[in-house]
Every structure is written in C-alpha cells, then in structure tokens.
Amino acid sequence: MATRALFPTLLYNAALQKQGARAFNARLLREIKQLGHDDVAGRKWSLRNYPGGFTSYASVNRLHTVSPTFAALEKKLLPHVRRFCRELQLDLVQRKLVMTDCWANIMPAGVVHGMHLHTLSTISGTYYVRVPPHSSGLKFEDPRLDRMMAAPPRLANSRLENRPWVLVPANAGHLILFESWLRHEVPTNQSRTERVSISFNFNWF
Numbered sequence: 170m171a172t173r174a175l176f177p178t179l180l181y182n183a184a185l186q187k188q189g190a191r192a193f194n195a196r197l198l199r200e201i202k203q204l205g206h207d208d209v210a211g212r213k214w215s216l217r218n219y220p221g222g223f224t225s226y227a228s229v230n231r232l233h234t235v236s237p238t239f240a241a242l243e244k245k246l247l248p249h250v251r252r253f254c255r256e257l258q259l260d261l262v263q264r265k266l267v268m269t270d271c272w273a274n275i276m277p278a279g280v281v282h283g284m285h286l287h288t289l290s291t292i293s294g295t296y297y298v299r300v301p302p303h304s305s306g307l308k309f310e311d312p313r314l315d316r317m318m319a320a321p322p323r324l325a326n327s328r329l330e331n332r333p334w335v336l337v338p339a340n341a342g343h344l345i346l347f348e349s350w351l352r353h354e355v356p357t358n359q360s361r362t363e364r365v366s367i368s369f370n371f372n373w374f
C-alpha cells in the first residue's frame with residue numbers, strides 16, 4: 170500500500186470479565202443508588218453541572234479507596250489498562266500507572282454530558298453498569314478537528330477511522346478506555362430508565 174496511517178487515535182472496548190458480570194453489576198448498582206441518596210454534596214453539585222442527573226465527580230471521586238466493591242472493580246480494570254498501554258507503546262518503565270479518580274454517574278432520560286476531556290490524567294475510561302434500551306453511547310471527536318479549517322467534509326459512508334465523530338455504543342458489563350486528552354461527550358440520553366456508569370482516571374505522575 171502506498172498510503173499508511175500515522176498518529177492513530179486508539180480506543181479500547183471490551184467486556185470487563187468473562188463471567189459474573191450480572192452479579193457484579195447488581196452490587197455496583199446497589200452502592201451507586203445508595204450513594205445517590207447519601208451524597209448531598211454530589212447532588213448539589215449535579216444540580217448545576219449535571220442537570221437532571223447525579224454524578225459523584227466533585228464529591229466522592231475516589232470510590233476505589235472507600236468501597237471494597239469499587240476496589241474490586243479497580244483490580245478487574247487493571248489488566249485491561251495494561252493491555253491498552255502496551256498497544257499504545259507507552260514507556261512506563263519506572264513509571265507506575267495508578268487509578269487516581271473513580272466516580273459514579275446516574276443519567277435519567279433527557280440528561281446530556283457535553284464535550285470535555287480529562288485533565289491531569291493519562292488513561293481515562295468508563296465502565297457500564299446498567300444500559301437500558303435507547304441509552305446514549307459515548308461520542309468521540311477527532312482531536313485534529315480544530316485544524317481542519319478548509320477541509321472538505323468526509324463522505325457519509327467513510328470508514329470509521331476517517332470520520333470526525335464516532336459514537337461508540339454503551340454495553341452493560343463493558344468498558345471503554347481512551348487517552349485522557351481525547352474529547353468526548355454523552356449525547357442526550359433517551360432511555361426510559363436510568364443509564365448508570367462509572368468513570369475513572371489512571372495517571373502516572
């Protein structure tokens with residue numbers, strides 16, 4: 170081939186575990202529901218910053234350090250993060266990647282989470298606990314988009330890697346990993362019941 174791909178943007182999407190996802194998700198869901206009741210600071214913060222939904226992003230954001238269930242999630246996530254880092258060929262010799270943040274999100278119908286990236290972090294991701302029918306996926310943006318001033322649009326049927334935005338469907342029991350600088354959003358949720366997810370950051374410094 171005369172043409173090759175340079176500077177790819179890698180995305181990791183896999184099932185967290187081979188079996189037992191249903192029982193594990195039920196445990197996580199119970200704790201997240203309880204947190205939604207108990208975390209008054211989080212509910213207050215969500216009113217302004219996550220209207221219609223609940224996130225513990227600014228209140229209880231180190232869940233892996235306070236809950237054995239979330240500590241178990243961290244343990245299950247680690248081999249996936251390592252595999253993704255190997256694919257990215259990150260030089261992590263004498264640099265240890267650790268989970269720095271882990272928070273829960275409850276998204277009822279009509280809630281949206283606008284375009285953003287995760288600062289002060291290396292690898293970020295989401296694990297899906299409950300994904301009812303018609304739930305939003307995770308929408309990623311081409312990181313070079315702000316440079317494409319006079320570039321023609323891509324063909325409607327262009328290959329996924331050539332599109333300016335890609336929507337990755339959410340699946341209960343699955344995780345998505347990406348480099349923290351990659352912008353993403355959760356479009357308006359259209360599920361009748363709540364979509365529940367856990368977001369996290371891994372950092373090396």
Ligand code: NI
Pocket residue numbers: 285286287353368
């Ligand atoms: Ni995010």
